[in-house]
Amino acid sequence: MxxxxxxxxxxxxxxxxYDPDLPFSRLIPDEVERKWFFDNVCTSAWNIEQDRGRTWEEAEAELLAIHPDHAENIRNFRRHWHEMVPxxxxxxxxxxxxxxxxxxxxxxxxxxxxxxxxxxxxxxxxxxxxxxxxxxxxxxxxxxxxxxxxxxxxxxxxxxxxxxxxxxxxxxxxxxxxxxxxxxxxxxxxxxxxxxxxxxxxx
Known part of the structure; x- marks a missing residue:
C-alpha cells in the first residue's frame, strides 16, 4: 500500500x-408526521440537489408547486438550517x-x-x-x-x-x-x- x-x-x-430533526422536532412535534414530511416533501434526494448547486429559491419553488399545503415547513428547512448544525x-x-x-x-x-x-x-x-x-x-x-x-x-x-x-x-x-x-x-x-x-x- x-x-x-x-x-x-x-x-x-x-x-x-448535522441533524434536520433538531429544528423539526419542534416545528413538527408528531414523530409520524415529521417522518412523512422528510420521506415525501423535504427528502434527502431533494436536499442533495442544493449540495449539487441548485439554489434554495429553485428548490423551494419546486416543492411549493407540488406541496402548497406544506409551504411554511418547506421554507423552514432553509430558514432554520443553522439549528441543524449546532x-x-x-x-x-x-x-x-x-x-x-x-x-x-x-x-x-x-x-x-x-x-x-x-x-x-x-x-x-x-x-x-x-x-x-x-x-x-x-x-x-x-x-x-x-x-x-x-x-x-x-x-x-x-x-x-x-x-x-x-x-x-x-x-x-x-x-x-x-x-x-x-x-x-x-x-x-x-x-x-x-x-x-x-x-x-x-x-
Missing amino acids: TEIRHIVFDIGKVLVH HAYDDSVALMEQLIDAGNDVTLLTNWAADTFTEARARFRFLEKPRGITVSGEIGVIKPERAIFDHHARAFDLEPAATIFIDDSQKNVDGAKAVGWQAVLFTGADPLEADLRRLGVAF
Missing part, C-alpha cells in the same frame, strides 16, 4: 454535527488539528450547499486550518461521483494512491476507492486515530 501523503476529511457528521465534534477537530500540526497535508471535501457553507465557514473557524476545501455546491458535482474526487485531486495536486479519505458514508468511501484513493469509514475520532496509525500516518 502506498505511503499516505495526503489526508482528506469530509465535514458533515465527521467534523460538524456544534463541531471537538475530538475529531482536535485530531485534524493534531495531524496538521504534525506537518501532514490536510484538505477538506464536502457535499454542502454553497450559501450555507459560507455560513458554516464563518461559524466554525477551524475550517480555515486545512490547506483548502472543495465544496460540492460551488463546483456542481457531489460525492460519490468520480468528477468531484478528480477535481479535488487536481485542485490540490494529490496523488490518488497516496491519499486517504475519511467519510461517514460508505458509498462515498467506496467512491473514493473507485478512483484509486485509500479511504476509511468514519465511526468516531478514536477509531479514526487507530486507522490512521495503522496506516502509518505520523502524528
Whole structure:
C-alpha cells in the first residue's frame, strides 16, 4: 500500500454535527408526521440537489408547486438550517488539528450547499486550518461521483494512491476507492486515530 501523503476529511457528521430533526422536532412535534414530511416533501434526494448547486429559491419553488399545503415547513428547512448544525465534534477537530500540526497535508471535501457553507465557514473557524476545501455546491458535482474526487485531486495536486479519505458514508468511501484513493469509514475520532496509525500516518 502506498505511503499516505495526503489526508482528506469530509465535514458533515465527521467534523460538524448535522441533524434536520433538531429544528423539526419542534416545528413538527408528531414523530409520524415529521417522518412523512422528510420521506415525501423535504427528502434527502431533494436536499442533495442544493449540495449539487441548485439554489434554495429553485428548490423551494419546486416543492411549493407540488406541496402548497406544506409551504411554511418547506421554507423552514432553509430558514432554520443553522439549528441543524449546532456544534463541531471537538475530538475529531482536535485530531485534524493534531495531524496538521504534525506537518501532514490536510484538505477538506464536502457535499454542502454553497450559501450555507459560507455560513458554516464563518461559524466554525477551524475550517480555515486545512490547506483548502472543495465544496460540492460551488463546483456542481457531489460525492460519490468520480468528477468531484478528480477535481479535488487536481485542485490540490494529490496523488490518488497516496491519499486517504475519511467519510461517514460508505458509498462515498467506496467512491473514493473507485478512483484509486485509500479511504476509511468514519465511526468516531478514536477509531479514526487507530486507522490512521495503522496506516502509518505520523502524528
